Amino acid sequence: MSDTSAAAVQGTNGATTSLEGALARAQRGDLAAFQQLIRAYQEPVYSLALRMLKVPEDAEELAQDVFVSAHRHLGKIVSEAHLLFWLRRTVCHRAIDRLRRRQPLVVPMETAKEVPQADSDGDPLLERRLRDLVLRLPPRARAVVLLKYQEDLDPSEIANVLGMPLNTVKSHLKRSLASLRAGCEQLRQFTAAGGQP
């Protein structure tokens, strides 16, 4: 989760109170208050959609649909934490549904359109390789990895969000991380041998 969203959700009492107030007003039909909620949660929702679907246009469409749907379900939301949980669950399930309907996504390493990243203090080559490898994971495993590494959720929270048994989450994580590590190791060996990835 981004710093701003994390602050909005877990941060100061003031921010939380502000969002709780916005939620209450949005539930009474105040669109400006709902806009405040969108701004607070747009990063996690859009990022999950983007990392799941890869294509920015598809991700934006899905994220918009999720917020529109959230607006219809505001009456059932009891807190801002519940709203974030609902948004994460909905965007993950809808992305998985779309990926199941879609042809398997082929992402050649050389030609994949890379989403522009903010400045990084790490190895950009390794990070790009990791993003490509995450896109090659099956949809449910991809969602598990994203919730763990993007949203910083622990396995039990991931199990709740995705509605899957805890052991399944742990198994997905273990297999996916092994696959990602193997892919990174290939890159390390390739670059050590003087080749281009």
Add this chain to the structure above:
Amino acid sequence: MTDEFDPALHRALRSQRPHQDFADRIVARLDSSAAPGAPAARLYFMRSRTFRSRWLPAALAACLIAGIGVVQVRQHARDAARANQARAQLLEALSIASDNVNIVRAAVAREEHPDS
């Protein structure tokens, strides 16, 4: 590699910001559909997951059963009409056969007793 893997994965998957007007566009979308009429409500109902997962298959099954029922009723009516037609034809054939037997019997009787 092991030490740098977790931080690298965190960095690789850090959050991305959508377009600046992302929230505005959603609010505009909500604004444009703020006056939900009956058609929109029906469309939403039909697009909902509950409808698609539970009621749509049930409705399709009901339509299928009703369709099969209609076909069977029409088939039964056709069979009944054909049976009635066959019965009428059989009765007519028996009647003709009976007439012929009577004619033959009369002819035989005349042969046996020409004087009478």
